[in-house]
Amino acid sequence: MSLHRxxxxxxxANLISEGQRExxxxxxxxxxxxxxxxxxGYVGVFSILLGIALIVASNxxxxxxxxxxxxxxLANVILAALIFIWRDDATRIVHREGAVFALxxxxxxxxxxxxxxxxxxxxTFSALRFWFWITxxxxxxxxxxxxxxxxxxxxxxxxxxxxxxTSVIEKLxxxxxxxxxxxxxxxxxxxxxxxxxGWQKLILDRPAMAKTFRAIGIIxxxxxxxxxxxxxxxxxxxxxxxxxxxxLRATAFVSLMATLALWYGLRRVAWLATRERPLTDIVCFASxxxxxxxxxxxGNDMMSMLHFIFLWLGIGYLAQTGGFDRLVNxxxxxxxxxxxVGFLELFGSMMMSGFGFIVIGFVLMGLLYGARVVKRKxxxxxxx
Amino acid sequence: MTISVREKTLFALLCVALPIVIMGAWIxxxxxxxxxxxxxxxxxxxxxxxxxLHGKFLxxxxxxxxxxxxxxxxxxxxxxxxxxxxxxxxxxQDLETMLREDKNTFSADITLNRRNKTQIKALxxxxxxxxxxxxxxxxxxxxxxxx
Numbered sequence: 001m002s003l004h005r006x007x008x009x010x011x012x013a014n015l016i017s018e019g020q021r022e023x024x025x026x027x028x029x030x031x032x033x034x035x036x037x038x039x040x041g042y043v044g045v046f047s048i049l050l051g052i053a054l055i056v057a058s059n060x061x062x063x064x065x066x067x068x069x070x071x072x073x074l075a076n077v078i079l080a081a082l083i084f085i086w087r088d089d090a091t092r093i094v095h096r097e098g099a100v101f102a103l104x105x106x107x108x109x110x111x112x113x114x115x116x117x118x119x120x121x122x123x124t125f126s127a128l129r130f131w132f133w134i135t136x137x138x139x140x141x142x143x144x145x146x147x148x149x150x151x152x153x154x155x156x157x158x159x160x161x162x163x164x165x166t167s168v169i170e171k172l173x174x175x176x177x178x179x180x181x182x183x184x185x186x187x188x189x190x191x192x193x194x195x196x197x198g199w200q201k202l203i204l205d206r207p208a209m210a211k212t213f214r215a216i217g218i219i220x221x222x223x224x225x226x227x228x229x230x231x232x233x234x235x236x237x238x239x240x241x242x243x244x245x246x247x248l249r250a251t252a253f254v255s256l257m258a259t260l261a262l263w264y265g266l267r268r269v270a271w272l273a274t275r276e277r278p279l280t281d282i283v284c285f286a287s288x289x290x291x292x293x294x295x296x297x298x299g300n301d302m303m304s305m306l307h308f309i310f311l312w313l314g315i316g317y318l319a320q321t322g323g324f325d326r327l328v329n330x331x332x333x334x335x336x337x338x339x340x341v342g343f344l345e346l347f348g349s350m351m352m353s354g355f356g357f358i359v360i361g362f363v364l365m366g367l368l369y370g371a372r373v374v375k376r377k378x379x380x381x382x383x384x
Numbered sequence: 385m386t387i388s389v390r391e392k393t394l395f396a397l398l399c400v401a402l403p404i405v406i407m408g409a410w411i412x413x414x415x416x417x418x419x420x421x422x423x424x425x426x427x428x429x430x431x432x433x434x435x436x437l438h439g440k441f442l443x444x445x446x447x448x449x450x451x452x453x454x455x456x457x458x459x460x461x462x463x464x465x466x467x468x469x470x471x472x473x474x475x476x477q478d479l480e481t482m483l484r485e486d487k488n489t490f491s492a493d494i495t496l497n498r499r500n501k502t503q504i505k506a507l508x509x510x511x512x513x514x515x516x517x518x519x520x521x522x523x524x525x526x527x528x529x530x531x
Contacts (some may be wrong), residue, residue, distance in 0.1 A: 073411065076404055115470075122438040137398070137402050
C-alpha cells in the first residue's frame with residue numbers, strides 16, 4: 001500500500017490528524033529528493049570508476065607488475081589518509097563511509113594482485129581470511145552505515161563458525177564426536193550471536209550491525225532446527241556406523257538442558273528490550289528443538305513432520321505474542337507446505353490425502369481453540 | 385576509564401593504518417625474497433592431466449630430474465615438486481591444450497629462497513616467452529583450420 005493511501009486510512013481512523021499527515025508527507029518527499037540527488041551522484045562516481053577499471057583491464061598485460069602494485073598501493077594509502085582526515089568531520093560522513101567501503105574492497109583486490117604478481121598460487125579462502133582479519137579493525141572503528149556493517153556481520157557470522165568447524169570439529173577423532181560437537185555448536189552459537197546483537201553498547205554504536213547479528217541468530221537457529229527434523233529420514237544403518245550413540249544422545253540432552261537454562265535466565269534479564277523478548281524466545285525455542293531429533297535419533301516420516309510442524313507452530317505463536325505479523329504469516333505458510341508434503345509422503349493416494357488433510361485441519365482448529373481457552377483462563381486468573 | 389584525545393587519535397590511526405602497513409610489509413618481504421633468491425631455469429611438465437588448469441592457474445610439476453634443468457646445490461628431496469602459475473583466463477584453455485599435446489618443451493625461470501620455496505618468474509615454451517609461443521601456435525592452428 002502506498003504511503004498516501006496508508007496515511008489517509010490512518011486519518012480516516014482518527015489515528016493521526018490532517019496536519020500530521022501533511023507533515024509526514026512533506027518529510028518523506030524531502031527525503032526522496034535527497035535520495036535522488038545522492039543516488040545520481042553515486043551512479044556518476046561508479047560509472048567513472050567502472051570506466052577506469054575497464055580501460056586498465058583492457059591494457060592489463062601491457063602494464064608492468066611494479067606499476068600495477070605501486071599504483072594500487074598508492075590508491076589504498078590515499079584512501080586511508082582521507083578516512084583518517086575525515087574521521088571526526090560531521091560534514092564528511094557519507095564521504096568517509098564511501099572511502100571505508102572502497103578501502104575495504106581495494107585491500108582484497110590488492111591481496112589478489114600480490115598473489116598474481118608474485119605467483120603465490122594460494123586459494124581464495126586463504127586470501128579472504130587474511131583480508132577479513134587485517135581489515136576488521138578498520139570496519140569496526142570507522143564503518144557506521146548499514147551496508148558495510150551488515151556485510152561485515154554476515155561475513156563474520158559465516159566465516160568464523162566455518163573456520164571453527166574446519167579447524168576444530170573436522171579434526172575430531174570419530175564421526176560420533178564430530179556429530180555431537182557439531183550439533184552442540186549449532187544449537188548454542190545462534191543464541192550467542194543473537195545476544196551479541198542484543199548488547200546495548202553495540203545497539204547504540206552500531207545499530208545496523210547489531211540488527212544483522214540478531215537477524216542471523218534467528219535465521220541460523222530456525223534453519224538448523226528445521227534441518228534437524230530431517231534426521232528422522234536417515235536410514236537406520238546411518239547410525240549403526242556411529243560408535244557411541246550414547247555420546248550423541250547425552251550431548252544432545254546437555255545441549256537441550258543448557259538451552260532451556262539459558263532461555264529461563266534470559267527471560268529474567270533486564271537489559272533485553274521488551275520488544276525483543278519474543279524473538280529471544282524464538283531463538284531459544286528453535287535451539288532447544290534442534291536437540292530433540294538427536295536424542296530420539298531413530299524415527300520415521302511422521303516424526304519428522306510432527307517435529308517440523310511443532311517447531312513452526314511454536315515460532316508462529318511466539319511471533320504472534322510479539323506482533324511480528326510477517327513471521328506469523330511465514331510460519332502458517334511453512335506449516336501448510338509441510339503438511340501437504342507430509343500427506344503426500346504418508347498416504348500417497350488422493351483419497352487418503354484428502355482424509356488426512358481434513359483430520360489435520362480439525363486437529364489444528366482444536367489446538368487453536370485449546371490455546372484460546374488456556375489464554376482466557378490465564379487472563380482471568382491474572383485479573384483475580 | 386576515560387580515553388584521552390591523543391589515545392583516541394592513535395587508535396584511529398592504528399585501525400586505518402593496519403591494512404596498509406601489513407600489505408606494505410608483505411609486498412616488501414616478497415620483493416626482497418624475489419630479488420635475493422637464487423634464480424634457476426627448470427623444465428616443467430603438466431602436473432595432473434585431469435587438473436592442469438584450476439581456474440586461472442596452470443598447475444605444473446618441476447622436472448628437476450631433466451638434464452636440461454639447472455639443479456640447485458641442495459638436497460633434492462627438499463625441493464618443491466609442483467607450483468601454480470597464474471595465466472590470464474582467455475589464454476588458459478589454449479595453454480592447457482599445448483601442454484597436453486606434449487609437442488613443446490615448457491620451462492620456467494624460478495627463484496628458490498632459503499626456505500626452499502619457489503616463485504615462477506617467467507614461463508617459456510620452446511625457450512620463447514609463453515605469450516609469443518602461444519601467439520605462433522594460435523596462428524598455425526588458424527591457418528591449418530582454413531586449409
